[in-house]
Amino acid sequence: MDDIKVNQNPKLGSFDRPNSYIGRSLPRENAKKHLEGGGQFVDDLVLPRMVNVAFLRSPFAHAQIVSINFEEAKECPGIIDIFTANEIDEICKPWVGTLGHLGEMKSPEQTPLAKSVARWQGEAIAVVIAKTREQAEDALELIEVEWLEKEAQVDMETALNDDAVIIHEELGSNLFWTRTVEQGNVENAFKEAETVVETTLDFARHTGVTLESRGIVADWNKAEEKMTVYHNGQAPHMMQHIIAKHFNVNEGLVRIVSRDVGGSFGIKVHVYPDEMAAVAVSKKIGRPVKFIADRLESFTTDIHARCHKISGKLAVDKDGKITAMEVNDLSGIGPFSMYPRTSAIETNQVLNLSGAPYVIPNYKAIGTVVFQNKTPMCQYRAVGHPIAVAITEALIDKAAMKIGLSLAKIRKINFIPDNSYPNKTPSGVPLEDLSHQASMDKLLSIMDIDNIENLNKDDLIPGTISGIGVISMSEVTNPSPLFYGVGGAHISSQDGASIRLEGSGAVHLSSSITEQGQGTEAIMKQIAADQLGVSMDTVRVTLGDTDATPYGGGTWASRGAGIGGEAVLKAARTLKTNILNIAAAIMQTDIDSLDIANNNVIRKNGEEGISLQKLAEIVYYRGHEIPKGTNPELLATASFLIEGVPFVFTNSAMGCHVSIDQDTGIVKINKFWVVEDCGTQINPKLVEEQIRGGVIQGIGGALFEECVYDNQGNMQNATMADYLVPMAYEMPDIIVDHVTTNSGRSIIGAKGAGEAGTGGAPAVLMNAINNALAKVDAEVTSQPITPEKILRSMNKI
Amino acid sequence: MKAPDFSYYEAETLSDAIKFKSQDDEAIILAGGQSLLPALNMRLSSPSCLIDISKLKDLNDIRLEDNSIYIGALATHTQVMESSIIIEKFPSLVSILKMVAHAAIRNKGTHGGSISYGDPAAELPAFAVAMNAEIIVSGLNGNRSIAAEDFYLGLFETDIKSDEILIGINYPLVKNNEKIVFEEICRRHGDYAMAGLIAKVKTYQSTIEKLKLVFFATGDRPNVTSKTSEIVVNNGYEYSVIKKSLSSEIDFAGDLNSSEEMKLHLATILISKILKKLEN
Numbered sequence A: 001m002d003d004i005k006v007n008q009n010p011k012l013g014s015f016d017r018p019n020s021y022i023g024r025s026l027p028r029e030n031a032k033k034h035l036e037g038g039g040q041f042v043d044d045l046v047l048p049r050m051v052n053v054a055f056l057r058s059p060f061a062h063a064q065i066v067s068i069n070f071e072e073a074k075e076c077p078g079i080i081d082i083f084t085a086n087e088i089d090e091i092c093k094p095w096v097g098t099l100g101h102l103g104e105m106k107s108p109e110q111t112p113l114a115k116s117v118a119r120w121q122g123e124a125i126a127v128v129i130a131k132t133r134e135q136a137e138d139a140l141e142l143i144e145v146e147w148l149e150k151e152a153q154v155d156m157e158t159a160l161n162d163d164a165v166i167i168h169e170e171l172g173s174n175l176f177w178t179r180t181v182e183q184g185n186v187e188n189a190f191k192e193a194e195t196v197v198e199t200t201l202d203f204a205r206h207t208g209v210t211l212e213s214r215g216i217v218a219d220w221n222k223a224e225e226k227m228t229v230y231h232n233g234q235a236p237h238m239m240q241h242i243i244a245k246h247f248n249v250n251e252g253l254v255r256i257v258s259r260d261v262g263g264s265f266g267i268k269v270h271v272y273p274d275e276m277a278a279v280a281v282s283k284k285i286g287r288p289v290k291f292i293a294d295r296l297e298s299f300t301t302d303i304h305a306r307c308h309k310i311s312g313k314l315a316v317d318k319d320g321k322i323t324a325m326e327v328n329d330l331s332g333i334g335p336f337s338m339y340p341r342t343s344a345i346e347t348n349q350v351l352n353l354s355g356a357p358y359v360i361p362n363y364k365a366i367g368t369v370v371f372q373n374k375t376p377m378c379q380y381r382a383v384g385h386p387i388a389v390a391i392t393e394a395l396i397d398k399a400a401m402k403i404g405l406s407l408a409k410i411r412k413i414n415f416i417p418d419n420s421y422p423n424k425t426p427s428g429v430p431l432e433d434l435s436h437q438a439s440m441d442k443l444l445s446i447m448d449i450d451n452i453e454n455l456n457k458d459d460l461i462p463g464t465i466s467g468i469g470v471i472s473m474s475e476v477t478n479p480s481p482l483f484y485g486v487g488g489a490h491i492s493s494q495d496g497a498s499i500r501l502e503g504s505g506a507v508h509l510s511s512s513i514t515e516q517g518q519g520t521e522a523i524m525k526q527i528a529a530d531q532l533g534v535s536m537d538t539v540r541v542t543l544g545d546t547d548a549t550p551y552g553g554g555t556w557a558s559r560g561a562g563i564g565g566e567a568v569l570k571a572a573r574t575l576k577t578n579i580l581n582i583a584a585a586i587m588q589t590d591i592d593s594l595d596i597a598n599n600n601v602i603r604k605n606g607e608e609g610i611s612l613q614k615l616a617e618i619v620y621y622r623g624h625e626i627p628k629g630t631n632p633e634l635l636a637t638a639s640f641l642i643e644g645v646p647f648v649f650t651n652s653a654m655g656c657h658v659s660i661d662q663d664t665g666i667v668k669i670n671k672f673w674v675v676e677d678c679g680t681q682i683n684p685k686l687v688e689e690q691i692r693g694g695v696i697q698g699i700g701g702a703l704f705e706e707c708v709y710d711n712q713g714n715m716q717n718a719t720m721a722d723y724l725v726p727m728a729y730e731m732p733d734i735i736v737d738h739v740t741t742n743s744g745r746s747i748i749g750a751k752g753a754g755e756a757g758t759g760g761a762p763a764v765l766m767n768a769i770n771n772a773l774a775k776v777d778a779e780v781t782s783q784p785i786t787p788e789k790i791l792r793s794m795n796k797i
Numbered sequence B: 001m002k003a004p005d006f007s008y009y010e011a012e013t014l015s016d017a018i019k020f021k022s023q024d025d026e027a028i029i030l031a032g033g034q035s036l037l038p039a040l041n042m043r044l045s046s047p048s049c050l051i052d053i054s055k056l057k058d059l060n061d062i063r064l065e066d067n068s069i070y071i072g073a074l075a076t077h078t079q080v081m082e083s084s085i086i087i088e089k090f091p092s093l094v095s096i097l098k099m100v101a102h103a104a105i106r107n108k109g110t111h112g113g114s115i116s117y118g119d120p121a122a123e124l125p126a127f128a129v130a131m132n133a134e135i136i137v138s139g140l141n142g143n144r145s146i147a148a149e150d151f152y153l154g155l156f157e158t159d160i161k162s163d164e165i166l167i168g169i170n171y172p173l174v175k176n177n178e179k180i181v182f183e184e185i186c187r188r189h190g191d192y193a194m195a196g197l198i199a200k201v202k203t204y205q206s207t208i209e210k211l212k213l214v215f216f217a218t219g220d221r222p223n224v225t226s227k228t229s230e231i232v233v234n235n236g237y238e239y240s241v242i243k244k245s246l247s248s249e250i251d252f253a254g255d256l257n258s259s260e261e262m263k264l265h266l267a268t269i270l271i272s273k274i275l276k277k278l279e280n
């Protein structure tokens, strides 16, 4: 698998030329660093005079703080100080998690520490500053808080009832946001429909479970008035802006450094109150402050995701053509909308993406987002997709069953045809360059769908029933300014790259895209080396430092390759032109007769050229040898953003085959297939790792992961022993294949590939399980699909 | 999640450890640390001192005696699984241990630690009870041997006195006409089970003559169900009859992954699974 060749994008030149790295599964250099334990994570950082903090967190989902007594705690060894909202609010301005472009959103001001009322179990109310984290935790135990426990609004389904507990009096209700999308005439279409199917699905809360927990070291330098923040986030320039704004520091004097980051999945792209408190403490006491969330804090304060209940109906005519679809989604986001992206976007994606692969002339989607006393909920890998895809594909399977069409046939006759782009989703979002038909055809052939039941007969243990699922989906990737910027958030939709040839002939590249383990650094290097004509080991990459990289959005929404990669391509091409211009002047020839290959400027006619090292030496050290008037810049910078459409979409088709033990309710995934169309693959192995990893995270949501709450709002399973993530044994064989339709929005042609697996796996698994359960007249509609839920659906218990 | 302050004592001899423990009620034994250290980090307990016995010599013996196998308290799960005596005489224990946690944990976690911790969801306490093992503890007054069935008194509660340390377990050898059969149902491999069963079966000409059923992850301790065993031996397996009998014999306690009803159902199913295994 070292050197897979993939279908090449003609805009990138021949695949056989030297240094053609785009499209090859080259090994990634930083994997070796991590294997050797040589990464540098936030917690590895130790600065002189650094202190550690731990937070006093609410043990209740909803409670008033009557009084806090620190006296004894302050006497503990190593304690430097203890602050509450009173002290922190002097330093940090509050924030509000709303955006302006999606209709009215109502969320209250949020501060780093809760002032008088705690609104979720885990909300921070005081920060203990100590030499070591252990000392801070010792002191925590001695803080006396008098709480007045209040009734908690835990259940999202009753949050808008007349007798609901209103979480923020000033807002008057627990409604954060609601939106309705309508195209065509849905009411009429359902009235006239021949066949209508309906279902309601539940999606429990789960969370991201990054290997490295959230962490920050804030270092306020009073003399320079400079705030340096080492942060394991995804979007350094966004954090730079936010910290400048809320701490009243000149934005140019805020530096965010994000070196190695151990996983993010969207968890680390939000502004967290405890991290803001750590920054405030540093500014107040003038010392570096470290906060590393422990696993318990991760479970109760990292954003949770999903938490939806969606009902839907679908109308089809007698041939199985869809005539109308309607969905109604309810989602609970905890007591605050997260900042700055808001907690509305998951629901918004559900409204945008339900039915997305299909022609549906009449479409209506209603979304309602409410507050509740649980951990805040926000965007996590595949935002909204699992819900949109699951409801769509569940309804389609139901319709197929009702009118007697095969799972493949009903999809094929409803797809937006591959030759009909540009087109639109049923909700009206522009679509380009997709291939649902070709991808489904390929999926069905690699699954050998007609023989699948025979193929697996041998595997079947008595007492098991088996089922298959196939689904199609569209994935939002490479967002334009129309995603966040238009709504007033300072989140860059541009990304930049800067590339230079150094005196040694080495190439240095910096990019505003960041790496959290997915291989960003490797693909940026591949693009730069490929476009420049140098060997891979010539290129060194710097990411994740606002003092050292161009400005840009960072890594989220599967935008690294498509947007950041295009910026690298453009910068590398400009540098190449600069180099060739200089070489042409030195060699007294025409630039068109020259090219760069294997770190040399070569003459196309085969005569001797000049090495990049020699050329750089001339330019930097003996500039007088270059003919006058030649531009001596061996540095190029470029930016890129998507224009004209809100997103570049990717599509995938997925299939799976499951067996269910009817005695125990245990599901075994026998095999899983994905066909993905993400356009140009820069490194196919990394694309496939993204897809497989995504599928596994989707399996997590579908079968295992759940933040379990009791009805007082206490999280019951905030440990890695009790919160179940899929592990090696639970990972099925995942066969990945591709269809390639390059994006017309860029030269590189890459679309995103980071989230489809997570977006589609829950739907295809649920469909396969229900396909099996249909054989015994049972059905599950609630994720995670636990053995107990399966047994209950079969009336076994 | 940092442990509270405690002092640390590395015992050089068993009698030192016992003496130390008898003098300090709040001191606690540290063996492999795989259960204790997470509990400390969660600040679920705050002992005055950890008495580290992991360096004590001669407590990790695995030896074949006349009619029994002796496993020293400090033998790790991995050592037990790799011991040629165990592989030959107790292959069932090897397959049971494969379901205990993961390799990294098995490399540190000890046999005695698991037996003395008494987690009702753990496999080894149920195994000891099923095997009629003798648990040997040592205290100020010397050694004492306790029948496994009497050793477990309640949820994480055992008969070890405050001056005592578990030093080893004596398992009677499995006779020619006896078999140990094991089944458990987990949501993920390596997890504590939703329900598990270890059965000791005595057969005569391929019919079951005697059956001991010990469930784990069902109640507050390893659950022995002698009435149900009798029903199975006399009348065979019938789901509803067995279920009714189990519900009267075990005080099922639900957990996050399975409710009481689920555990009762699974326990019933486990018996049928074990009987199927015996048939093969």
Ligand SMILES: Cc1cc2nc3c(=O)[nH]c(=O)nc-3n(C[C@H](O)[C@H](O)[C@H](O)COP(=O)(O)OP(=O)(O)OC[C@H]3O[C@@H](n4cnc5c(N)ncnc54)[C@H](O)[C@@H]3O)c2cc1C
Residues within 6 Å of the ligand: A721, B028, B029, B030, B031, B032, B033, B034, B035, B036, B037, B038, B073, B099, B100, B101, B102, B105, B108, B109, B110, B111, B112, B113, B114, B115, B116, B117, B121, B122, B123, B124, B160, B164, B165, B166, B167, B190, B191, B192, B193
């Ligand atoms: C992720 C994970 C998964 C696990 N899964 C399973 C599983 O599926 N099944 C299972 O059975 N176990 C499981 N375990 C638990 C593991 O098997 C136990 O931690 C281990 O066997 C206990 O032994 P230890 O040597 O680590 O004990 P320690 O953690 O050192 O001690 C545990 C307790 O026993 C006491 N103790 C230990 N030794 C003695 C002694 N000789 N005399 C008196 N008291 C003593 C200690 O004081 C302490 O209270 C899991 C653990 C982890 C971390």
